[in-house]
Amino acid sequence: xxxxxxxxxxxxxxxxxxxxxxxxxxxxxxxxxxxxxxxxxxxxxxxxxxxxxxxxxxxxxxxxxxxxxxxxxxxxxxxxxxxxxxxxxxxxxxxxxxxxxxxxxxxxxxxxxxxxxxxxxxxxxxxxxxxxxxxxxxxxxxxxxxxxxxxxxxxxxxxxxxxxxxxxxxxxxxxxxxxxxxxxxxxxxxxxxxxxxxxxx
Amino acid sequence: xxxxxxxxxxxxxxxxxxxxxxxxxxxxxxxxxxxxxxxxxxxxxxxxxxxxxxxxxxxxxxxxxxxxxxxxx
Numbered sequence: 001x002x003x004x005x006x007x008x009x010x011x012x013x014x015x016x017x018x019x020x021x022x023x024x025x026x027x028x029x030x031x032x033x034x035x036x037x038x039x040x041x042x043x044x045x046x047x048x049x050x051x052x053x054x055x056x057x058x059x060x061x062x063x064x065x066x067x068x069x070x071x072x073x074x075x076x077x078x079x080x081x082x083x084x085x086x087x088x089x090x091x092x093x094x095x096x097x098x099x100x101x102x103x104x105x106x107x108x109x110x111x112x113x114x115x116x117x118x119x120x121x122x123x124x125x126x127x128x129x130x131x132x133x134x135x136x137x138x139x140x141x142x143x144x145x146x147x148x149x150x151x152x153x154x155x156x157x158x159x160x161x162x163x164x165x166x167x168x169x170x171x172x173x174x175x176x177x178x179x180x181x182x183x184x185x186x187x188x189x190x191x192x193x194x195x196x197x198x199x200x201x
Numbered sequence: 202x203x204x205x206x207x208x209x210x211x212x213x214x215x216x217x218x219x220x221x222x223x224x225x226x227x228x229x230x231x232x233x234x235x236x237x238x239x240x241x242x243x244x245x246x247x248x249x250x251x252x253x254x255x256x257x258x259x260x261x262x263x264x265x266x267x268x269x270x271x272x273x274x
Contacts, residue, residue: 066213070217073221074248140211153220
């Protein structure tokens with residue numbers, strides 16, 4: 001059996017000074033680390049997909065919404081940022097007061113998902129009609145259905161207010177979408193910086 | 202038992218329908234899904250891995266479609 005001898009040695013006060021110094025150093029280092037971990041946790045990438053939807057072409061919008069709904073169905077958080085021509089997919093038919101430039105842009109740009117042109121083979125509007133027909137036949141969701149699915153799956157939609165102001169788009173002429181938000185570059189950058197994946201469409 | 206028929210539907214509908222169906226069942230229960238999109242087998246495996254649900258079986262039928270069973274975990 002092992003006999004445990006009691007340590008009867010009492011350290012003199014001077015002996016403790018270097019130990020206290022080491023302890024203080026370690027405490028300071030730990031506090032520094034803790035604040036760094038806090039900062040990192042705030043900026044760490046989440047399981048989030050960010051999509052910048054710049055294009056107002058039907059095919060590109062389809063690609064964006066297919067990825068958005070696919071990611072949301074796979075449990076990812078999805079944020080879509082609509083800017084420039086991309087915002088036309090979110091328009092609906094509505095009477096709103098506009099200035100001359102707004103009226104001009106408003107009449108020249110597509111009014112919503114059903115009026116978007118194709119980036120290729122548009123053929124003066126015949127292309128999109130053919131594409132829609134083919135999509136129905138081949139079991140591909142229409143853009144309107146994909147937008148509805150995105151809403152069901154809590155895909156977040158943000159619209160760039162700068163584009164809206166520039167093109168004279170009013171809030172009242174955007175589709176009904178749950179939690180549709182308005183944002184600027186800083187909000188996008190903040191969410192993109194915390195997303196594992198960001199795509200520009 | 203919940204069954205989803207996604208035959209004739211293309212990406213991303215089979216996965217979207219599966220995700221919706223799995224949400225409606227209790228943990229430990231299974232969902233059976235039938236699809237004929239060629240991307241379905243790899244998409245299904247990726248989806249299971251990502252969401253943590255268990256792929257119980259994936260078979261190709263004589264008719265050419267896929268039958269899969271997924272257990273919610």
